[in-house]
Amino acid sequence: MQQQGFTQRVAVIGSGIVGVCCAAYLQRSGWKVDVFDPNGISHGCSKGNAGHLATEQVFPMAGPGLLTQLPRLLLSPSSPLRLSPLTNPPLLPWLSRFAANMRSAVQHQNSQALQQLNQRAQAALLTLLTDAQCASLIRTQGSWMVFEQNGQRDVDGQIKRFNQAGVSAEGASGVQVRKAEPALSDTIRHGIFFADTGHVTDPQLLGLKLFAHCQRQGARLLLEKVSRVIPRHDHALICTPNKSRRYSHVVIAAGVTSRELLAALGVCVPLIAEYGFHAMTPAVPGLHCPVTSAERHCIMTPMNNGLRVAGFADFSAAPSALQNQQRRAATLLGHARALIDPVHHLPVQPSHHWHGGRPSLPDSLPIIDRLPDHPHILVATGHGHLGLTQAGITGALISQLINQQPTTIDLTPFMLSRFIRNTASDKAYIPSALPHYSVR
Template identity: 40%
Template structure:
């Protein structure tokens, strides 16, 4: 029996995990990307397997805070001048997902992916010889000004949603992470989450394992795709396969449109500041009020977060990365980096207004999709790959994938 040839557009964490699943299924696999594998949003993420983040981003509690956030040019949420008109339709769809019914639906769909994420990652990394890339040390969400009762209510909300969560008082928090500021009044402890010390190293490890299995990697900018699983590159090359998977992150909407689907995908730009100093932390630490995260990395300390809408191809604003230093010092007083130090980075999260990815097939029997995982691409990659692999094999997926169908738009 001839091996089917599967062509995957996108060599980020979503495309790489899909390549592993298809290779294991016996496919001949080719992965094509405009850049080296793992160099897009997968390169600079916070390295946090955030299975606790089951609540949709479209939260009506955001609305009263939006005007003040927009007025602050260096705040955690920013729409760059002139881009508001462009992003307004997306924002209207985002607000439409704030109704109780939509939030319940979207939360169930996020939870269905997240609850299997760590087990799927553990299996995949063992299979490809990269199990050392995943650390299971949990994570904490810390508070400064939020009243203790509100913190405890939030812990209860997570517990009701099925997330393993404990509230820690300030003394318990300092025992867990002695280097954190004494000004912190409490925290939520998520023992079942994980992190990686090097997100790009994880991608490189997957690429090496895939290459050893015979997976081909092609570098080039994809300009067109067809329903017949044909791909055209900017340099004139054409690639033909039996099946096509669009996993191109923030660039996926353009390719989906060529297959007849209008997808409201927005490039939600996130920043990081990478410091060489060791944080002393044992796990990722997020700030409830400041909306950013500190992750201990193999190369030092990564400060990541913020949301910026400015378009996929607009140049980065270095100040968006620089503000993370003062935020980091507020939680970790021992950080001694000066303004201007550290590596600045910006990447585009592919975000849809309902906080759900697109996973599955479409009207074209040769074409499949896996994109739009917003802040949870690293978290959900292995599970998304497993589910899409089942769909591509004609098997009943382990969970209902209809909430992630591209036709929902």
């Protein structure tokens, strides 16, 4: 294998929005950056996400309230949640950890950690977009959560919960919601407005524009699959099938596939793919910002190329069957038709549909950390539903770690040590075909 000479560059593995933001912040602080991804910039979830800068989502998926909803969610044929341990064996140990995070005290700690990230997230992303002269791709018009069935008492309780968690949330009647968003159906009874949120009008274009700016500053895109990262005393090696390269630091930001790279380094993390879906339909006049349905568990976001309806948390094996994708897309479109005023005549079939695997950890917190024994290798993955939202602040924190600066927030909740204390239980997450290396 050919080995190239040492260079004072940083390698980022993964060109999703998290990897691109890591590269952009490192470039901003003076480093030269190589980004490795055989698929190019902003594919996968960075292309297909809901586009919502969901800074209001500070409550982890694992919580006491989910227990009462599970029977209904698992039995309903149109449920937004699907669990299939038989087709996805690593799900069983993952669910065990997930259940441990349902305790009220643990959920409260995790919620505080998410709030610390999210309250800085939008500003961190806007900093990069301003540098790249593409800030117009973000609209900071807020977002809605709407209710068709829940009563005023329940809505007031949710508003109080958000406010206590440091999230600006304001209640509104159905009439007030429709005045702000005239395209919505008169079945909407109540709403909660989140003023400090925003949305992206083209998620893939955002990643492309950001990386194009990085390239103008000297960044390189290498369309190569990284097979292994090898730590050394004062640097790290990136190995691809035909070549190895030396870097001052390596950032593993490869979404779900980060799991295999970390396992080869002796670090096993409970990272699995949580599949989400979206359906596209022509634009709907009178819908200005993201609208989440509290009962239907889906979100509608107006984008440059139409209305995107996104949802589902599918923990089965990869739902690659076309029939399954079409069924999920049809369900999402049915939700949109119920939420949008019938005068808009949404089509029965989507103009486009998509599915992709979000990198999900059982506590809903990402990993933002160095490898404990190999400080030249860093990790930025596991953002789940909030990859787009938290990409900018994650990039800023990774840059601070590499530059040995004080971090903007306490990174203790996001450290690898919360998992590697108990690596024996995490062996199930390593594919059986994965080769095992001796790391020295």
